[in-house]
Amino acid sequence: MKRLLFVMSAIVAMVTTVAAQNMTVKGAVSDIRTGEPLPYVNVGLMRMSDTVFVRGAATDIDGVFQIKDVTPGSYLLQASIVGYDRFVKTLDVHNDLDNVDIKLKGGTLLETVEIVAERPLYVMDGEKNMYNAKEDPSIQTGTASDALQNAPGVEVDAEGNITLRGVSSVEIWINDRPSHMNQEALKQYIKQLPANAIERIEVITNPSARYSTSGGVINIVTNQKITRNELLCVGVRARTSPNVSPWASYVWANEKVDFNFYLNADYSHHKMEGDGSSTLFDANGDTSRYQHHETTGRSKNIGGYTGLNLNWNISGRTHLSTWIGLYPYWGSNRNVNDFEYKEYKPDLRDLGYRYDFRNEDGFGWGGYAGAWFEHRFDTTGRKLSFSFNSNTWNNDGWGYETFAYRDPLRDTLMRRTYSDNSNPSGSLTLNYTHPLRNGFELEVGAEMEFGGGRRCQRLDTLASGSYVQVSLRSYEGEERGTGLNGYLTLQKRWGGFTAKLGMRGEQAWKHSTWNYLDGTGAVRVDTAFFGLVPSVHLSYQTKTFTSYSLSYTRRFSTPGMTQLSTFRRFDDYGFETGNPALLISYTHNVEAAFNKYLMGFGNIGFNAYFRSNTDEIGSMTYAGYAPEYFGSLLVNYTCPENIGSSHTEGVEANITYRPTGLLNVRFNASVFNYGYAYNGFTDSKVSWSARLNVWAKLWGWLEVFANARYSSPRMGLYSLSVANKSVDFGVSSDFFNRKLSVFFNVNDIFGMAEWGSNTTAPSYQTTGSQRYDSRFVSLGLTWRIGKMELESKARQGVTENAGAPRL
16 A cells, blocks of 8 residues: 555656646638638637547637637647638647638538538547447447447457457446446446447557556447437337347436436347367376267346436536446246266266256346546646446346266256355546646546455255255355555647556455355455556657557456465366465557558558566366365366466458448458467467458438458467357338338348367367357337437437446
């Protein structure tokens, strides 16, 4: 704690000796032919990175304008008035400008003139690679999952898991603030958030010290509009899988307050097929056990969501937002496995059986609540924000198992299982931004995170007509953690160049306790970690929308509490345990990127990266004994280990072709090499992925899109995933002046999607794949009653400055 405070105080002391000072741009507008001054001309400054309007003014009766509080940097200066051609030029602001001369040429009379240029689909701004989802017509009828698939380096699998360049430890932010949702809650959010409610998706593959994660940041920025009116939207999405999801939303808003209530329900029925095998070897390399299984599964789920959001614009500089939501979930499933099962040690035994599992009363629920407050001290960008977030996810249920052995001399085994899990978490954050002299900007923040979890697992065996608890298969565990983090970043802009330095300190305290339900085998772990995260980000953007960036960050990763605990969690064939000798893992990330926007063509971008890990934490499976449960039988057990070293180097390409507003062709490709060294063994593999998206608007009313993607096998520690591929197609249209919208999609037309992996550890080798009902037809209808300007807010429950997860 003292180390953290000392580091942050020292950095603050070094940079807070300068005062805030932004610039003023003054000038005059006149007729290029007569020289007469032109009054009431709209003059605006747009950001070079994405042409977003920053500040503006209108000329007075003498044709003079003045734009105050301009942050130093490069801008597009635009001027427009009815009867004259639009004026556009680049403008570098490093100090006060007093004599900006604008001359307008007379042109065709226009009814309206917008001073916002066409936005590129992909742009870079500092450490952020931004995907302007609002400008992508091909995903407007889908969900946030479809939009995320088009963000650079992002993939969403069939179960809703999000990865960035194959890394799952990615942090999801909503409207510039962490979502703090656990995995299940996040899946529900991504599944139900409409894509047309998203303004843009910001991807940070090499986060600065501002962020706590090492796996990357994905910030989903939603549409935010305030008008004085109300809107009721109702709709339904249906799939042949089958899946039905009706929803309704009501929004009321004026200039000061907006209110949103959202309600939806969801019913789904999924099928799954799979197969796989496993082989266990003894110390001599001889086969000790062999298994092969074929699996079929069915699941029925009923869920929903209700949320309430309120935003209050207290004044022009002060905002308050609050939110609360609840999502219940009921599920039942059944899995049937046919097992070929042979034990070779100490004697050959055929233990093949048919396994039948059913769960008919699984229940889960999640909820969140929070508040966000921001005050802007002036128009220079100096602001203070405070937020509170709390989340929870809970589930429990009974399951029933039947083992019908092929050997007629073995009795059928019947068991029941019970699980009860809860995962509450929360955070408090404080952030202060202060513009400084000469284009510097200081950002300082503090975070307090708290969370925990409880897991209870019980197994009973039917004997003599009653169930008896199996002691070593029935256990409970509790984990608690508290984190205190502080960060500071200092950013400098001059011209098109931006430099950002950062330092982050993280202190964490963790505790866990595990024991069997009969009170035996208790293992307690208490530990603490501290580390520093330095970062450097450099970027440059030319006046012709060409961007370059170079960044370096050193991160560290601490072991989880389950990974440190030596408590054994048994299953039918082995057990998993922790490793108290695990070390902190350090990662060095270096990235270089290039992005070019070509007017009339589209966008071309390349990204090269290198990642080096020391003491990376991975999972290994060994052969061993556990006489307390398995007697003399050789079994497999899984334990985390520090890999000696690993590295990843790769390059990504992102090309967008948009010759007109009626055609959009986008191609993404990634090639990377992953390698590692572990106990004298080295291995590496080159993997690649590609995605092609095509959208077109035909006859002025019908939108057509097609997507194709492929991902080659990827390597991990003694593991290799299977390839995955799919092709999708869809159409959409609006009717009755956009009061009714309809879409029709066909997902995975050829039924090629597949997931799975193979492991090749010396003692334990496996193969496996799963095939879900990924091929389906979906249909969606939306009916709108009220003002259309509020639609994006109504379809997801977004309010003007709220930063919490909202559906």
